[in-house]
Amino acid sequence: MAIEVRIPTILRTHTGGAKTVQGSGDTLGTLIDDLDAQHSGLKGRLVTEGALHRFVNVYVNDEDVRFTGALDTAVKDGDAVTILPAVAGG
Amino acid sequence: MARFDSLVDSLGGTPLVGLPRLSPSPEVRLWAKLEDRNPTGSIKDRAALYMIEAAEKEGRLQPGATLLEPTSGNTGISLAMVARQRGYQLICVMPENTSIERRQLLEMYGARIVFSPAAGGSNQAVAMAKALLTQNPELVMLYQYGNEANARAHYDGTGPEILADLPTITHFVAGLGTTGTLMGAGRYLREKVPSIQVVAAEPRYGELVYGLRNIDEGFVPELYDETVLTTRFSVGPREALRRTRELVEFEGIFAGISTGAILHAALAMADKALAAGTPADIALVVCDGGWKYLSTGAYAGTLEEAEAALEGQLWA
Structure with a gap:
Protein backbone atom coordinates (compact mmCIF):
# COMPACT_ATOMS: atom_id res chain seq x y z
CA MET A 1 0.00 0.00 0.00
CA ALA A 2 0.98 3.60 -0.46
CA ILE A 3 -0.40 7.04 0.21
CA GLU A 4 -2.77 8.36 -2.41
CA VAL A 5 -2.37 12.03 -3.25
CA ARG A 6 -4.98 14.02 -5.19
CA ILE A 7 -3.41 16.65 -7.41
CA PRO A 8 -5.35 19.79 -8.43
CA THR A 9 -5.70 20.66 -12.11
CA ILE A 10 -3.23 23.51 -11.82
CA LEU A 11 -0.38 21.19 -10.71
CA ARG A 12 -0.97 18.34 -13.14
CA THR A 13 1.66 19.68 -15.49
CA HIS A 14 4.07 18.03 -13.04
CA THR A 15 2.29 14.67 -12.99
CA GLY A 16 1.76 14.15 -16.71
CA GLY A 17 -1.90 15.01 -16.25
CA ALA A 18 -2.51 12.42 -13.53
CA LYS A 19 -5.28 13.34 -11.07
CA THR A 20 -3.93 11.09 -8.35
CA VAL A 21 -0.43 9.84 -7.67
CA GLN A 22 1.08 7.50 -5.10
CA GLY A 23 3.86 8.30 -2.71
CA SER A 24 5.43 7.26 0.56
CA GLY A 25 6.81 8.91 3.66
CA ASP A 26 6.40 9.21 7.43
CA THR A 27 5.47 12.88 7.39
CA LEU A 28 3.88 15.19 4.87
CA GLY A 29 7.32 16.74 4.30
CA THR A 30 8.99 13.44 3.40
CA LEU A 31 5.97 12.47 1.29
CA ILE A 32 6.36 15.69 -0.70
CA ASP A 33 10.09 14.94 -1.12
CA ASP A 34 9.18 11.50 -2.49
CA LEU A 35 6.58 12.99 -4.83
CA ASP A 36 9.08 15.57 -6.04
CA ALA A 37 11.57 12.81 -6.88
CA GLN A 38 8.91 11.20 -9.10
CA HIS A 39 7.35 14.41 -10.43
CA SER A 40 10.01 17.04 -10.78
CA GLY A 41 9.12 20.56 -9.73
CA LEU A 42 6.13 19.65 -7.58
CA LYS A 43 7.78 20.55 -4.29
CA GLY A 44 8.69 24.01 -5.54
CA ARG A 45 5.00 24.72 -6.17
CA LEU A 46 3.87 23.51 -2.74
CA VAL A 47 6.60 24.67 -0.39
CA THR A 48 8.22 28.09 -0.14
CA GLU A 49 10.99 28.85 2.36
CA GLY A 50 10.40 25.62 4.23
CA ALA A 51 6.66 26.15 4.76
CA LEU A 52 3.51 25.39 2.82
CA HIS A 53 2.76 28.02 0.21
CA ARG A 54 0.19 30.53 1.52
CA PHE A 55 -2.31 29.68 -1.23
CA VAL A 56 -1.89 25.91 -1.04
CA ASN A 57 -4.09 23.84 1.28
CA VAL A 58 -3.22 20.23 2.05
CA TYR A 59 -5.58 17.83 3.80
CA VAL A 60 -4.72 14.42 5.27
CA ASN A 61 -7.93 12.38 5.51
CA ASP A 62 -9.82 15.66 4.98
CA GLU A 63 -8.19 17.49 7.91
CA ASP A 64 -6.20 20.67 7.14
CA VAL A 65 -2.54 19.94 7.94
CA ARG A 66 -1.97 23.47 9.23
CA PHE A 67 -3.79 22.29 12.38
CA THR A 68 -1.99 18.95 12.68
CA GLY A 69 1.68 19.92 12.38
CA ALA A 70 1.92 21.26 8.81
CA LEU A 71 4.84 19.57 6.99
CA ASP A 72 5.54 17.51 10.15
CA THR A 73 2.05 15.96 10.06
CA ALA A 74 2.40 12.18 10.35
CA VAL A 75 1.19 10.17 7.37
CA LYS A 76 0.94 6.42 6.83
CA ASP A 77 0.00 3.93 4.15
CA GLY A 78 -3.68 4.10 3.35
CA ASP A 79 -4.02 7.80 4.14
CA ALA A 80 -5.67 10.03 1.56
CA VAL A 81 -3.93 13.34 0.89
CA THR A 82 -5.70 16.14 -1.02
CA ILE A 83 -3.93 19.22 -2.35
CA LEU A 84 -6.07 22.24 -3.27
CA PRO A 85 -5.47 25.88 -4.10
CA ALA A 86 -7.06 28.35 -1.64
CA VAL A 87 -10.32 29.77 -3.01
CA ALA A 88 -12.92 32.22 -1.77
CA GLY A 89 -16.31 31.21 -0.39
CA GLY A 90 -19.25 33.39 0.64
CA MET B 1 -40.48 39.16 21.79
CA ASN B 38 -33.44 35.17 9.36
CA PRO B 39 -35.20 37.73 7.13
CA THR B 40 -33.94 36.44 3.76
CA GLY B 41 -33.39 32.91 5.00
CA SER B 42 -29.66 32.80 5.63
CA ILE B 43 -26.99 33.62 8.19
CA LYS B 44 -25.63 36.28 5.82
CA ASP B 45 -28.37 38.69 6.87
CA ARG B 46 -26.38 39.33 10.03
CA ALA B 47 -23.20 40.37 8.20
CA ALA B 48 -25.09 42.36 5.56
CA LEU B 49 -26.93 44.50 8.11
CA TYR B 50 -23.81 45.07 10.22
CA MET B 51 -21.68 46.03 7.23
CA ILE B 52 -24.30 48.46 5.91
CA GLU B 53 -24.84 50.05 9.31
CA ALA B 54 -21.09 50.39 9.87
CA ALA B 55 -20.67 52.08 6.48
CA GLU B 56 -23.56 54.44 7.24
CA LYS B 57 -21.97 55.38 10.57
CA GLU B 58 -18.60 55.99 8.93
CA GLY B 59 -20.25 58.18 6.30
CA ARG B 60 -19.10 55.88 3.49
CA LEU B 61 -22.67 55.19 2.46
CA GLN B 62 -24.77 58.17 1.40
CA PRO B 63 -28.43 58.10 0.36
CA GLY B 64 -28.79 56.84 -3.21
CA ALA B 65 -25.36 55.18 -3.22
CA THR B 66 -24.67 52.03 -5.22
CA LEU B 67 -23.08 49.05 -3.50
CA LEU B 68 -20.82 46.58 -5.30
CA GLU B 69 -20.10 43.15 -3.82
CA PRO B 70 -18.51 39.88 -4.94
CA THR B 71 -20.73 37.06 -3.70
CA SER B 72 -21.69 33.49 -4.51
CA GLY B 73 -25.26 34.39 -3.58
CA ASN B 74 -26.44 34.54 0.01
CA THR B 75 -24.58 37.72 0.98
CA GLY B 76 -25.85 39.35 -2.18
CA ILE B 77 -29.45 38.41 -1.37
CA SER B 78 -29.10 39.78 2.17
CA LEU B 79 -27.47 43.00 0.98
CA ALA B 80 -30.11 43.41 -1.73
CA MET B 81 -32.94 43.19 0.79
CA VAL B 82 -31.39 45.67 3.25
CA ALA B 83 -30.29 47.99 0.42
CA ARG B 84 -33.77 48.14 -1.04
CA GLN B 85 -35.25 48.97 2.37
CA ARG B 86 -32.80 51.83 2.74
CA GLY B 87 -32.73 53.23 -0.77
CA TYR B 88 -29.40 51.93 -2.05
CA GLN B 89 -28.69 50.16 -5.32
CA LEU B 90 -26.68 46.93 -5.47
CA ILE B 91 -24.49 45.34 -8.11
CA CYS B 92 -23.40 41.75 -7.35
CA VAL B 93 -20.46 40.07 -9.04
CA MET B 94 -21.37 36.38 -8.94
CA PRO B 95 -19.90 33.26 -10.53
CA GLU B 96 -22.14 32.00 -13.35
CA ASN B 97 -22.22 28.47 -11.87
CA THR B 98 -24.52 29.34 -8.98
CA SER B 99 -28.13 28.19 -8.71
CA ILE B 100 -30.93 29.85 -10.69
CA GLU B 101 -32.84 30.54 -7.48
CA ARG B 102 -30.09 32.87 -6.30
CA ARG B 103 -30.23 34.87 -9.52
CA GLN B 104 -34.00 35.15 -9.37
CA LEU B 105 -33.99 36.25 -5.73
CA LEU B 106 -31.32 38.87 -6.41
CA GLU B 107 -33.25 40.22 -9.36
CA MET B 108 -36.50 40.23 -7.39
CA TYR B 109 -34.83 42.35 -4.70
CA GLY B 110 -33.70 44.75 -7.41
CA ALA B 111 -30.00 43.89 -7.61
CA ARG B 112 -28.03 43.90 -10.85
CA ILE B 113 -25.82 40.88 -11.49
CA VAL B 114 -22.46 40.86 -13.25
CA PHE B 115 -21.45 37.27 -13.93
CA SER B 116 -17.89 36.06 -13.53
CA PRO B 117 -16.66 32.95 -15.37
CA ALA B 118 -17.41 29.60 -13.73
CA ALA B 119 -13.83 28.48 -14.25
CA GLY B 120 -12.48 31.16 -11.93
CA GLY B 121 -14.78 30.38 -9.00
CA SER B 122 -15.32 33.00 -6.33
CA ASN B 123 -11.70 34.15 -6.67
CA GLN B 124 -12.53 35.50 -10.10
CA ALA B 125 -15.65 37.24 -8.76
CA VAL B 126 -13.50 38.97 -6.13
CA ALA B 127 -10.94 40.02 -8.74
CA MET B 128 -13.65 41.33 -11.11
CA ALA B 129 -15.33 43.32 -8.34
CA LYS B 130 -12.01 44.91 -7.38
CA ALA B 131 -11.37 45.84 -11.02
CA LEU B 132 -14.88 47.32 -11.37
CA LEU B 133 -14.33 49.38 -8.25
CA THR B 134 -11.11 50.81 -9.65
CA GLN B 135 -12.94 51.85 -12.84
CA ASN B 136 -15.98 53.16 -10.90
CA PRO B 137 -14.72 54.70 -7.68
CA GLU B 138 -18.17 56.12 -6.89
CA LEU B 139 -19.36 52.57 -6.06
CA VAL B 140 -19.17 51.42 -2.45
CA MET B 141 -17.72 47.95 -1.86
CA LEU B 142 -18.39 46.66 1.64
CA TYR B 143 -16.13 43.67 0.85
CA GLN B 144 -17.37 40.86 3.08
CA TYR B 145 -13.99 39.05 3.02
CA GLY B 146 -12.14 41.86 4.77
CA ASN B 147 -14.85 43.84 6.55
CA GLU B 148 -14.51 43.57 10.33
CA ALA B 149 -18.24 44.30 10.69
CA ASN B 150 -18.91 40.90 9.09
CA ALA B 151 -17.10 39.10 11.94
CA ARG B 152 -18.46 41.57 14.53
CA ALA B 153 -22.04 40.64 13.60
CA HIS B 154 -21.24 37.16 14.90
CA TYR B 155 -19.16 38.35 17.85
CA ASP B 156 -22.09 40.47 19.00
CA GLY B 157 -24.94 38.23 17.85
Whole structure:
Protein backbone atom coordinates (compact mmCIF):
# COMPACT_ATOMS: atom_id res chain seq x y z
CA MET A 1 0.00 0.00 0.00
CA ALA A 2 0.98 3.60 -0.46
CA ILE A 3 -0.40 7.04 0.21
CA GLU A 4 -2.77 8.36 -2.41
CA VAL A 5 -2.37 12.03 -3.25
CA ARG A 6 -4.98 14.02 -5.19
CA ILE A 7 -3.41 16.65 -7.41
CA PRO A 8 -5.35 19.79 -8.43
CA THR A 9 -5.70 20.66 -12.11
CA ILE A 10 -3.23 23.51 -11.82
CA LEU A 11 -0.38 21.19 -10.71
CA ARG A 12 -0.97 18.34 -13.14
CA THR A 13 1.66 19.68 -15.49
CA HIS A 14 4.07 18.03 -13.04
CA THR A 15 2.29 14.67 -12.99
CA GLY A 16 1.76 14.15 -16.71
CA GLY A 17 -1.90 15.01 -16.25
CA ALA A 18 -2.51 12.42 -13.53
CA LYS A 19 -5.28 13.34 -11.07
CA THR A 20 -3.93 11.09 -8.35
CA VAL A 21 -0.43 9.84 -7.67
CA GLN A 22 1.08 7.50 -5.10
CA GLY A 23 3.86 8.30 -2.71
CA SER A 24 5.43 7.26 0.56
CA GLY A 25 6.81 8.91 3.66
CA ASP A 26 6.40 9.21 7.43
CA THR A 27 5.47 12.88 7.39
CA LEU A 28 3.88 15.19 4.87
CA GLY A 29 7.32 16.74 4.30
CA THR A 30 8.99 13.44 3.40
CA LEU A 31 5.97 12.47 1.29
CA ILE A 32 6.36 15.69 -0.70
CA ASP A 33 10.09 14.94 -1.12
CA ASP A 34 9.18 11.50 -2.49
CA LEU A 35 6.58 12.99 -4.83
CA ASP A 36 9.08 15.57 -6.04
CA ALA A 37 11.57 12.81 -6.88
CA GLN A 38 8.91 11.20 -9.10
CA HIS A 39 7.35 14.41 -10.43
CA SER A 40 10.01 17.04 -10.78
CA GLY A 41 9.12 20.56 -9.73
CA LEU A 42 6.13 19.65 -7.58
CA LYS A 43 7.78 20.55 -4.29
CA GLY A 44 8.69 24.01 -5.54
CA ARG A 45 5.00 24.72 -6.17
CA LEU A 46 3.87 23.51 -2.74
CA VAL A 47 6.60 24.67 -0.39
CA THR A 48 8.22 28.09 -0.14
CA GLU A 49 10.99 28.85 2.36
CA GLY A 50 10.40 25.62 4.23
CA ALA A 51 6.66 26.15 4.76
CA LEU A 52 3.51 25.39 2.82
CA HIS A 53 2.76 28.02 0.21
CA ARG A 54 0.19 30.53 1.52
CA PHE A 55 -2.31 29.68 -1.23
CA VAL A 56 -1.89 25.91 -1.04
CA ASN A 57 -4.09 23.84 1.28
CA VAL A 58 -3.22 20.23 2.05
CA TYR A 59 -5.58 17.83 3.80
CA VAL A 60 -4.72 14.42 5.27
CA ASN A 61 -7.93 12.38 5.51
CA ASP A 62 -9.82 15.66 4.98
CA GLU A 63 -8.19 17.49 7.91
CA ASP A 64 -6.20 20.67 7.14
CA VAL A 65 -2.54 19.94 7.94
CA ARG A 66 -1.97 23.47 9.23
CA PHE A 67 -3.79 22.29 12.38
CA THR A 68 -1.99 18.95 12.68
CA GLY A 69 1.68 19.92 12.38
CA ALA A 70 1.92 21.26 8.81
CA LEU A 71 4.84 19.57 6.99
CA ASP A 72 5.54 17.51 10.15
CA THR A 73 2.05 15.96 10.06
CA ALA A 74 2.40 12.18 10.35
CA VAL A 75 1.19 10.17 7.37
CA LYS A 76 0.94 6.42 6.83
CA ASP A 77 0.00 3.93 4.15
CA GLY A 78 -3.68 4.10 3.35
CA ASP A 79 -4.02 7.80 4.14
CA ALA A 80 -5.67 10.03 1.56
CA VAL A 81 -3.93 13.34 0.89
CA THR A 82 -5.70 16.14 -1.02
CA ILE A 83 -3.93 19.22 -2.35
CA LEU A 84 -6.07 22.24 -3.27
CA PRO A 85 -5.47 25.88 -4.10
CA ALA A 86 -7.06 28.35 -1.64
CA VAL A 87 -10.32 29.77 -3.01
CA ALA A 88 -12.92 32.22 -1.77
CA GLY A 89 -16.31 31.21 -0.39
CA GLY A 90 -19.25 33.39 0.64
CA MET B 1 -40.48 39.16 21.79
CA ALA B 2 -42.19 38.35 18.54
CA ARG B 3 -43.28 41.81 17.36
CA PHE B 4 -40.87 44.04 15.42
CA ASP B 5 -41.01 47.44 13.76
CA SER B 6 -39.83 45.98 10.45
CA LEU B 7 -38.43 42.84 8.90
CA VAL B 8 -34.81 43.96 9.37
CA ASP B 9 -35.48 44.51 13.08
CA SER B 10 -36.42 40.84 13.44
CA LEU B 11 -32.93 39.67 12.47
CA GLY B 12 -31.08 37.26 14.78
CA GLY B 13 -32.41 35.65 17.94
CA THR B 14 -32.69 32.39 16.02
CA PRO B 15 -33.64 29.12 17.75
CA LEU B 16 -31.11 26.52 18.88
CA VAL B 17 -32.70 23.10 18.49
CA GLY B 18 -31.48 19.73 19.67
CA LEU B 19 -30.80 16.91 17.22
CA PRO B 20 -31.85 13.97 19.42
CA ARG B 21 -31.83 11.35 16.67
CA LEU B 22 -28.49 12.32 15.15
CA SER B 23 -26.75 12.74 18.52
CA PRO B 24 -24.74 9.59 19.28
CA SER B 25 -25.59 9.38 23.00
CA PRO B 26 -27.39 11.30 25.77
CA GLU B 27 -23.97 12.65 26.85
CA VAL B 28 -22.75 13.65 23.39
CA ARG B 29 -25.35 16.00 21.97
CA LEU B 30 -25.71 18.02 18.78
CA TRP B 31 -27.53 21.36 18.64
CA ALA B 32 -28.45 23.24 15.47
CA LYS B 33 -28.58 27.05 15.27
CA LEU B 34 -31.32 27.70 12.73
CA GLU B 35 -29.95 30.64 10.77
CA ASP B 36 -32.44 30.01 7.99
CA ARG B 37 -34.89 31.78 10.31
CA ASN B 38 -33.44 35.17 9.36
CA PRO B 39 -35.20 37.73 7.13
CA THR B 40 -33.94 36.44 3.76
CA GLY B 41 -33.39 32.91 5.00
CA SER B 42 -29.66 32.80 5.63
CA ILE B 43 -26.99 33.62 8.19
CA LYS B 44 -25.63 36.28 5.82
CA ASP B 45 -28.37 38.69 6.87
CA ARG B 46 -26.38 39.33 10.03
CA ALA B 47 -23.20 40.37 8.20
CA ALA B 48 -25.09 42.36 5.56
CA LEU B 49 -26.93 44.50 8.11
CA TYR B 50 -23.81 45.07 10.22
CA MET B 51 -21.68 46.03 7.23
CA ILE B 52 -24.30 48.46 5.91
CA GLU B 53 -24.84 50.05 9.31
CA ALA B 54 -21.09 50.39 9.87
CA ALA B 55 -20.67 52.08 6.48
CA GLU B 56 -23.56 54.44 7.24
CA LYS B 57 -21.97 55.38 10.57
CA GLU B 58 -18.60 55.99 8.93
CA GLY B 59 -20.25 58.18 6.30
CA ARG B 60 -19.10 55.88 3.49
CA LEU B 61 -22.67 55.19 2.46
CA GLN B 62 -24.77 58.17 1.40
CA PRO B 63 -28.43 58.10 0.36
CA GLY B 64 -28.79 56.84 -3.21
CA ALA B 65 -25.36 55.18 -3.22
CA THR B 66 -24.67 52.03 -5.22
CA LEU B 67 -23.08 49.05 -3.50
CA LEU B 68 -20.82 46.58 -5.30
CA GLU B 69 -20.10 43.15 -3.82
CA PRO B 70 -18.51 39.88 -4.94
CA THR B 71 -20.73 37.06 -3.70
CA SER B 72 -21.69 33.49 -4.51
CA GLY B 73 -25.26 34.39 -3.58
CA ASN B 74 -26.44 34.54 0.01
CA THR B 75 -24.58 37.72 0.98
CA GLY B 76 -25.85 39.35 -2.18
CA ILE B 77 -29.45 38.41 -1.37
CA SER B 78 -29.10 39.78 2.17
CA LEU B 79 -27.47 43.00 0.98
CA ALA B 80 -30.11 43.41 -1.73
CA MET B 81 -32.94 43.19 0.79
CA VAL B 82 -31.39 45.67 3.25
CA ALA B 83 -30.29 47.99 0.42
CA ARG B 84 -33.77 48.14 -1.04
CA GLN B 85 -35.25 48.97 2.37
CA ARG B 86 -32.80 51.83 2.74
CA GLY B 87 -32.73 53.23 -0.77
CA TYR B 88 -29.40 51.93 -2.05
CA GLN B 89 -28.69 50.16 -5.32
CA LEU B 90 -26.68 46.93 -5.47
CA ILE B 91 -24.49 45.34 -8.11
CA CYS B 92 -23.40 41.75 -7.35
CA VAL B 93 -20.46 40.07 -9.04
CA MET B 94 -21.37 36.38 -8.94
CA PRO B 95 -19.90 33.26 -10.53
CA GLU B 96 -22.14 32.00 -13.35
CA ASN B 97 -22.22 28.47 -11.87
CA THR B 98 -24.52 29.34 -8.98
CA SER B 99 -28.13 28.19 -8.71
CA ILE B 100 -30.93 29.85 -10.69
CA GLU B 101 -32.84 30.54 -7.48
CA ARG B 102 -30.09 32.87 -6.30
CA ARG B 103 -30.23 34.87 -9.52
CA GLN B 104 -34.00 35.15 -9.37
CA LEU B 105 -33.99 36.25 -5.73
CA LEU B 106 -31.32 38.87 -6.41
CA GLU B 107 -33.25 40.22 -9.36
CA MET B 108 -36.50 40.23 -7.39
CA TYR B 109 -34.83 42.35 -4.70
CA GLY B 110 -33.70 44.75 -7.41
CA ALA B 111 -30.00 43.89 -7.61
CA ARG B 112 -28.03 43.90 -10.85
CA ILE B 113 -25.82 40.88 -11.49
CA VAL B 114 -22.46 40.86 -13.25
CA PHE B 115 -21.45 37.27 -13.93
CA SER B 116 -17.89 36.06 -13.53
CA PRO B 117 -16.66 32.95 -15.37
CA ALA B 118 -17.41 29.60 -13.73
CA ALA B 119 -13.83 28.48 -14.25
CA GLY B 120 -12.48 31.16 -11.93
CA GLY B 121 -14.78 30.38 -9.00
CA SER B 122 -15.32 33.00 -6.33
CA ASN B 123 -11.70 34.15 -6.67
CA GLN B 124 -12.53 35.50 -10.10
CA ALA B 125 -15.65 37.24 -8.76
CA VAL B 126 -13.50 38.97 -6.13
CA ALA B 127 -10.94 40.02 -8.74
CA MET B 128 -13.65 41.33 -11.11
CA ALA B 129 -15.33 43.32 -8.34
CA LYS B 130 -12.01 44.91 -7.38
CA ALA B 131 -11.37 45.84 -11.02
CA LEU B 132 -14.88 47.32 -11.37
CA LEU B 133 -14.33 49.38 -8.25
CA THR B 134 -11.11 50.81 -9.65
CA GLN B 135 -12.94 51.85 -12.84
CA ASN B 136 -15.98 53.16 -10.90
CA PRO B 137 -14.72 54.70 -7.68
CA GLU B 138 -18.17 56.12 -6.89
CA LEU B 139 -19.36 52.57 -6.06
CA VAL B 140 -19.17 51.42 -2.45
CA MET B 141 -17.72 47.95 -1.86
CA LEU B 142 -18.39 46.66 1.64
CA TYR B 143 -16.13 43.67 0.85
CA GLN B 144 -17.37 40.86 3.08
CA TYR B 145 -13.99 39.05 3.02
CA GLY B 146 -12.14 41.86 4.77
CA ASN B 147 -14.85 43.84 6.55
CA GLU B 148 -14.51 43.57 10.33
CA ALA B 149 -18.24 44.30 10.69
CA ASN B 150 -18.91 40.90 9.09
CA ALA B 151 -17.10 39.10 11.94
CA ARG B 152 -18.46 41.57 14.53
CA ALA B 153 -22.04 40.64 13.60
CA HIS B 154 -21.24 37.16 14.90
CA TYR B 155 -19.16 38.35 17.85
CA ASP B 156 -22.09 40.47 19.00
CA GLY B 157 -24.94 38.23 17.85
CA THR B 158 -24.43 34.60 16.88
CA GLY B 159 -21.81 33.85 19.56
CA PRO B 160 -23.63 35.34 22.58
CA GLU B 161 -26.95 33.83 21.46
CA ILE B 162 -25.44 30.34 21.32
CA LEU B 163 -23.71 30.64 24.68
CA ALA B 164 -26.89 31.93 26.35
CA ASP B 165 -28.83 28.93 25.04
CA LEU B 166 -26.05 26.38 25.59
CA PRO B 167 -23.80 27.34 28.53
CA THR B 168 -22.32 23.82 28.52
CA ILE B 169 -21.06 24.16 24.93
CA THR B 170 -17.87 22.21 24.14
CA HIS B 171 -17.69 22.57 20.34
CA PHE B 172 -18.73 25.18 17.79
CA VAL B 173 -18.87 24.00 14.16
CA ALA B 174 -19.56 26.35 11.25
CA GLY B 175 -18.85 26.78 7.56
CA LEU B 176 -15.75 28.49 6.24
CA GLY B 177 -16.37 30.93 3.40
CA THR B 178 -15.68 34.56 4.19
CA THR B 179 -14.67 33.17 7.62
CA GLY B 180 -16.86 35.84 9.30
CA THR B 181 -19.04 33.40 11.30
CA LEU B 182 -16.09 31.41 12.63
CA MET B 183 -13.91 34.42 13.36
CA GLY B 184 -16.65 36.39 15.14
CA ALA B 185 -18.57 33.72 17.03
CA GLY B 186 -15.38 31.68 17.47
CA ARG B 187 -13.52 34.56 19.13
CA TYR B 188 -16.44 35.35 21.41
CA LEU B 189 -16.88 31.74 22.49
CA ARG B 190 -13.13 31.27 23.08
CA GLU B 191 -13.10 34.28 25.39
CA LYS B 192 -16.00 32.92 27.43
CA VAL B 193 -15.22 29.18 27.23
CA PRO B 194 -11.43 28.83 26.86
CA SER B 195 -11.60 25.03 26.44
CA ILE B 196 -14.01 25.22 23.48
CA GLN B 197 -13.14 23.58 20.17
CA VAL B 198 -13.86 25.78 17.16
CA VAL B 199 -14.18 23.66 14.05
CA ALA B 200 -14.38 24.81 10.43
CA ALA B 201 -16.09 22.84 7.67
CA GLU B 202 -14.94 23.94 4.26
CA PRO B 203 -16.85 22.82 1.17
CA ARG B 204 -14.76 20.95 -1.41
CA TYR B 205 -16.17 21.59 -4.86
CA GLY B 206 -15.64 19.94 -8.22
CA GLU B 207 -12.42 20.61 -10.08
CA LEU B 208 -13.81 23.39 -12.24
CA VAL B 209 -14.05 25.67 -9.24
CA TYR B 210 -10.33 25.33 -8.56
CA GLY B 211 -9.38 26.18 -12.14
CA LEU B 212 -6.94 28.98 -11.35
CA ARG B 213 -4.22 29.76 -13.85
CA ASN B 214 -1.58 29.75 -11.16
CA ILE B 215 -1.28 29.27 -7.42
CA ASP B 216 -0.64 32.95 -6.82
CA GLU B 217 -4.23 33.66 -7.88
CA GLY B 218 -5.29 31.83 -4.71
CA PHE B 219 -7.27 33.69 -2.10
CA VAL B 220 -7.38 33.77 1.69
CA PRO B 221 -9.92 36.21 3.17
CA GLU B 222 -8.32 39.09 5.04
CA LEU B 223 -10.59 38.28 8.01
CA TYR B 224 -9.11 34.80 8.41
CA ASP B 225 -7.04 34.19 11.54
CA GLU B 226 -6.25 30.51 11.91
CA THR B 227 -5.47 30.86 15.63
CA VAL B 228 -9.24 31.15 16.27
CA LEU B 229 -9.76 27.61 14.95
CA THR B 230 -9.01 24.29 16.59
CA THR B 231 -9.15 22.45 13.29
CA ARG B 232 -10.52 22.62 9.76
CA PHE B 233 -12.09 19.90 7.62
CA SER B 234 -12.59 19.76 3.87
CA VAL B 235 -15.93 18.13 3.06
CA GLY B 236 -16.77 16.92 -0.43
CA PRO B 237 -20.17 16.94 -2.12
CA ARG B 238 -20.94 13.27 -1.41
CA GLU B 239 -20.67 13.63 2.36
CA ALA B 240 -22.37 17.04 2.34
CA LEU B 241 -25.33 15.67 0.37
CA ARG B 242 -25.60 12.55 2.52
CA ARG B 243 -25.69 14.61 5.72
CA THR B 244 -28.11 17.16 4.25
CA ARG B 245 -30.51 14.30 3.56
CA GLU B 246 -29.97 12.77 7.01
CA LEU B 247 -30.87 16.11 8.57
CA VAL B 248 -34.26 16.01 6.82
CA GLU B 249 -34.80 12.32 7.45
CA PHE B 250 -33.89 12.16 11.13
CA GLU B 251 -34.60 15.66 12.41
CA GLY B 252 -37.01 17.20 9.91
CA ILE B 253 -34.64 20.06 9.08
CA PHE B 254 -34.55 21.01 5.39
CA ALA B 255 -31.21 22.77 5.02
CA GLY B 256 -28.87 23.90 2.27
CA ILE B 257 -25.95 21.75 1.18
CA SER B 258 -23.24 23.61 3.09
CA THR B 259 -25.09 22.71 6.28
CA GLY B 260 -24.61 19.06 5.35
CA ALA B 261 -20.86 19.69 5.23
CA ILE B 262 -21.01 21.31 8.67
CA LEU B 263 -23.04 18.41 10.09
CA HIS B 264 -20.45 16.00 8.70
CA ALA B 265 -17.65 17.76 10.61
CA ALA B 266 -19.84 18.00 13.73
CA LEU B 267 -20.54 14.25 13.65
CA ALA B 268 -16.80 13.57 13.33
CA MET B 269 -16.23 15.60 16.51
CA ALA B 270 -19.13 13.79 18.19
CA ASP B 271 -17.58 10.42 17.33
CA LYS B 272 -14.26 11.53 18.84
CA ALA B 273 -15.97 12.63 22.06
CA LEU B 274 -17.91 9.38 22.23
CA ALA B 275 -14.76 7.30 21.71
CA ALA B 276 -12.95 9.32 24.41
CA GLY B 277 -15.89 8.93 26.79
CA THR B 278 -16.19 12.68 27.33
CA PRO B 279 -19.53 14.50 27.36
CA ALA B 280 -19.99 17.05 24.60
CA ASP B 281 -22.47 19.75 23.62
CA ILE B 282 -21.76 20.51 19.99
CA ALA B 283 -23.39 23.57 18.42
CA LEU B 284 -23.50 23.69 14.64
CA VAL B 285 -24.80 26.30 12.23
CA VAL B 286 -27.64 25.71 9.79
CA CYS B 287 -26.60 28.40 7.28
CA ASP B 288 -29.73 28.42 5.16
CA GLY B 289 -32.69 26.34 4.05
CA GLY B 290 -32.70 23.96 1.10
CA TRP B 291 -35.11 25.99 -1.02
CA LYS B 292 -32.48 27.81 -3.07
CA TYR B 293 -30.84 24.54 -4.09
CA LEU B 294 -33.81 22.52 -5.33
CA SER B 295 -32.88 23.19 -8.96
CA THR B 296 -29.39 21.75 -8.42
CA GLY B 297 -30.85 18.25 -8.13
CA ALA B 298 -29.36 17.84 -4.66
CA TYR B 299 -32.58 16.53 -3.17
CA ALA B 300 -33.71 14.24 -5.98
CA GLY B 301 -32.69 10.75 -7.02
CA THR B 302 -29.80 8.77 -5.59
CA LEU B 303 -26.77 10.31 -3.91
CA GLU B 304 -24.71 9.41 -6.97
CA GLU B 305 -27.11 11.28 -9.25
CA ALA B 306 -27.18 14.28 -6.91
CA GLU B 307 -23.40 14.36 -6.70
CA ALA B 308 -23.10 14.23 -10.48
CA ALA B 309 -25.61 17.07 -10.78
CA LEU B 310 -23.56 19.22 -8.40
CA GLU B 311 -20.30 18.79 -10.30
CA GLY B 312 -18.94 22.17 -11.28
CA GLN B 313 -21.51 24.12 -9.25
CA LEU B 314 -20.77 26.40 -6.34
CA TRP B 315 -23.07 24.73 -3.84
CA ALA B 316 -22.20 26.65 -0.70
